[in-house]
Amino acid sequence: MRTSIAIGTAKLSGHLSRLRGGGATSVPGVVGLKIQPKLVRELRKNLGGSVVVTGTNGKTTTSRFIGESLKAAGKPYVHNQSGSNLLRGIASTLIQGHPHRGTKKPWGLFEVDEATMPAACLELAPKVVVVTNLFRDQLDRYGELQRTADYLREGLASLPKSSVVVLNADDPLVASLGQGLPQTVMYYGIEDTSVSKDGLPRAADHFTTPTGQLLRYEAVFTGHLGHYRSPDKSLKRPKPSVAVTKLELDGTTGSDVQFKLGRKRFSVRLGIPGIYNAYNAAAAVAAGHALGLSPTVIEPAIARTAAAFGRVEHVQVGNKEIFIGLIKNPTGANEVIHTLSLDKGKKDFLILINDNFADGTDVSWLWDADFEEILPQARSLAVSGTRTDDMALRLKYAGVKEADVTVRRDIGKALEAALEGVPDGGTLYVLPTYTAMLELRRQLVEQGHLKHYLS
Amino acid sequence: MHLRIAHLYPKRMSIYGDHGNILTLVRRSRWRHIAASVDEIEVGQKFDSKRYDLIFFGGGQDQEQDTVAADLKKKAGAIREAVGNGAAVLAVCGGYQLLGNYYQPAEGDRLEGVGIFDAHTEAGPKRLIGNVVVEPDVLDLPKRPLVGFENHSGLTFLGEDANPLGKLKTGFGNNGRDNTEGTVQGKAIGTYLHGSLLPKNPHLADWLLKQALGRRYKNARLGELEDAFELVANEQAVERFS
Incomplete structure (x- = not known):
C-alpha cells in the first residue's frame, strides 16, 4: 500500500517538475524514497x-x-x-519503468x-x-x-x-x-x-x-x-x-x-x-x-555502441569539426591526450575547466595531468570555464608563453573564437570537464549543430 | 647559482597536484637563469643533510603515511641537520603533519614526528575540505592573500615556538577552531594548502626561493618576473572564495 502511494505520488511529482521545465531525473526518486524508504527493494521485484x-x-x-x-x-x-547514479536516481528509474501488468x-x-x-x-x-x-x-x-x-x-x-x-x-x-x-x-x-x-x-x-x-x-x-x-x-x-x-x-x-x-x-x-x-x-x-x-x-x-554523449564525440559544425574529449581527472585527461596525439598534424585546442560540484571543486589535479604532451602538437591553445585562470597558469608552467594562450572566461565566446581560428576542414579539439561539456553542448544545440540529448 | 631541491617521498606522498609546487620552484628559478635540480628521495634511500637548499614534502593517503612515518625515523636526524644548515622547507598536508612533533591517531600510539615544527596533530572526526583564503603573516612575505584547497582530517595545534602562516579568511586551516592556517618557523613553512599552492601564490614561491638560495649565496637577489597569469589566478580565487 505504502509502496503504491509512493509510486503514485512520485510519478505525479515528476510530471509537475517537468511541467515547470525541470529536468526531473531524480525528483520522483527523492519523493518516492521519502514516502517509502524501501522503495528500491520493493520495486526490484518487477525486474528480471x-x-x-x-x-x-x-x-x-x-x-x-x-x-x-x-x-x-x-x-x-x-x-x-548518467548523472543520476545515487539511490534516488535508481529509484526514479524504477518508478518510471514500473511495468504494466502482463508485460x-x-x-x-x-x-x-x-x-x-x-x-x-x-x-x-x-x-x-x-x-x-x-x-x-x-x-x-x-x-x-x-x-x-x-x-x-x-x-x-x-x-x-x-x-x-x-x-x-x-x-x-x-x-x-x-x-x-x-x-x-x-x-x-x-x-x-x-x-x-x-x-x-x-x-x-x-x-x-x-x-x-x-x-x-x-x-x-x-x-x-x-x-x-x-x-x-x-x-x-x-x-x-x-x-x-x-x-x-x-x-x-x-x-x-x-x-x-x-x-x-x-x-x-x-x-x-x-x-x-x-x-x-x-x-x-x-x-x-x-x-x-x-x-x-x-x-x-x-x-x-556509440559513445555516451559528450565523452568522446565528433560534431560537425559547418565545414569544420569539433572533437570533444571529456576530462575529469589526471588519468582520464592523460588518456584523452594520448588518444588524440595519435591523430596526425598540428591541432587547435580549447580546454574548458569548471569547478562545480559535479566536476570536483578541487582543481589540484590539473597539475598531475600531462598537459605538457599537447604542446608539441598544438597550433593554438585557448582556455575557458570557471577555472580559466588555473588552466592558463597550468599551460604557462608546462612551457607556453602567456601571449600564446587565449583566455576567455565565457565558454560560448571562447568556443566561437576558437572555431573561427580553425582552418576549413580542420578540427577543434575541445577538452571539457563534465559541467563544461554540458555547457558546450548547450551552446552547440542553440547554434543548431547538435540535437537535444535524448537517451 | 644552482638550487638543489630534495623532494621527499614523491611516489607515496604526492597526491593532489603537489608536482605543481616542484614545477613552480624549478620554472621560477630557470626563468631567472638559476639552475635547479630535484632529487627524489624514497623509502630506504639516504638523505644527505649537507646537500639541499630546499626540502619539499607533500601529502599522501593515510595508508602510505604509515610506511613513510616508519622510514622517516631513520632520516629524522639528517633532516633536522639540513634545516640547521639553513635549508628552507615547504611541507604540505601529510608532510606538514609528519614534520611536527607527533601525530596522535584516533586509536593506537603516537607517531613521532621529525620535530621541525613545534606543532602536533590529532586525528579529527571529519574531513575538512574546501577552498581556503589566508592573510599571511610572515616576515618579508608580501601581504597578498594565499589561496589553495584543503582536504584533511588531522587537526594541527601550534606550540609556543611556531607562528601561524597566517589568519584564515575562508576555510578550516590548522584545526577549524583557532582561525589559523599553517605555520612558519625560521625558513620552514608547513601548510594544508594544495591547489597546487605555489603556482597561484608566486610571492610565497619566491620567498621560499630566496630563503633557499640564501643558504649558500649570501647576496642572492631574485629578478622580477612577468606574473600576469599568476596574479590573475590569485585574485580570481580571492574574489570567488573570500
Missing part, C-alpha cells in the same frame, strides 16, 4: 534482475556496451541516466556512484556487479581512494552468493576486491603489451602491499593499470578470463580489439577510441558472459 556498474572512469560507456548487448539478446531493460519484466542496468554502492547492492541485490577502475578523482567528495574502495567492499559483502562480480584484473586495488569473495569473480584485462607505456605516469597512484612495498610493473596501460606484482609476490595480477589479446589504437576514430573469452577469440572494431574504452568493452564482454549471452550476440552489439 539487475546489473550494477561502478568505478571512477567508464561507468557510462560500459553500461552502454552492456545495454546494447541486452537489447541484442531481446531483453528489455531500464537504465538510469515482460525488464532488466535493470544501473550506473552507481562509488559511495552509493553499499546501499545500491543491499537494495538491488544485483545479479552482476562490474567494477571498472579506481582512480584519484573527486577526493574533495570521498576524502581518499582507500575510503572509496571501502565503500565498494561494503557493497560487495552484501551481495547474494549467486551474484557474479566482474573486476578489472589490471587495477590492483579493484582486483584486490575479489579476494575472499564467496561469489563467482570474473576478471578482465589487457594482455597485448604492445600498447604498454614506458612506465607509471606521474598521475598514477602508487599502491603498496599491506607491508608497505611498492608494486612493480611489467606493463602499464593507463594510470596504474597494467601487469603488476609485489616484490615479495604476495600480491599479483589475477589471470583474466576475459582478455584483450590484440589492441590496435586508431587515434580518435576507434580501435581494433581482439577478445579471448575462455577458448573463443573474436575481433571487434570499436567506434569509441582509446585504451580505456577497450577496457570498458572487455568489462561488458565479461558482464554479458555472466548474464549468459553468447559472444555472437555481444560482439556486434559492442561494435555498434
